[in-house]
Amino acid sequence: MLDLKRTDGGAVQVDDHGRTSVEGVFAVGDLTPGHSQIPVAMGEGAKAGIAIHYDLREFPKSLAELDGESVDPASTPAVSGEIREAARRRGESEAPATDD
Numbered sequence: 690m691l692d693l694k695r696t697d698g699g700a701v702q703v704d705d706h707g708r709t710s711v712e713g714v715f716a717v718g719d720l721t722p723g724h725s726q727i728p729v730a731m732g733e734g735a736k737a738g739i740a741i742h743y744d745l746r747e748f749p750k751s752l753a754e755l756d757g758e759s760v761d762p763a764s765t766p767a768v769s770g771e772i773r774e775a776a777r778r779r780g781e782s783e784a785p786a787t788d789d
């Protein structure tokens with residue numbers, strides 16, 4: 690039994706992204722507070738999916754963090770190469786002009 694926190698009305702208590710009181714357990718749709726309608730359940734499902742994605746992956750939160758030591762490239766696969774390339778290009782375009 691997960692023993693999820695409930696509202697007074699008996700619905701499963703969630704935050705704005707469908708996170709329940711139990712880490713790693715998300716809930717959306719009719720068993721959560723709000724209107725019991727198909728589009729609501731679909732939207733909540735999409736938001737929860739994005740939150741799960743971010744919870745599972747470690748993204749650098751800023752270009753400064755990306756340049757720092759705190760981000761292990763192995764923990765930021767796939768998009769990291771593109772972000773690093775974009776950061777490199779941005780750095781080049783922002784580099785002060787030289788006289789030579």
Ligand SMILES: Cc1cc2nc3c(=O)[nH]c(=O)nc-3n(C[C@H](O)[C@H](O)[C@H](O)COP(=O)(O)OP(=O)(O)OC[C@H]3O[C@@H](n4cnc5c(N)ncnc54)[C@H](O)[C@@H]3O)c2cc1C
Pocket residue numbers: 717718719720724725726727728730
């Ligand atoms: C008669 C009726 C008419 C409706 N008409 C509309 C309408 O016109 N427009 C609209 O937007 N909404 C309508 N709704 C509401 C809409 O159906 C729900 O808001 C929507 O389906 C909620 O989606 P959900 O995924 O949260 O839950 P559900 O669609 O109920 O999905 C939950 C699923 O979990 C399964 N399940 C339950 N317990 C277990 C278990 N222990 N193990 C495994 N699986 C389990 C169920 O079998 C079900 O398939 C209507 C609802 C009803 C009852």
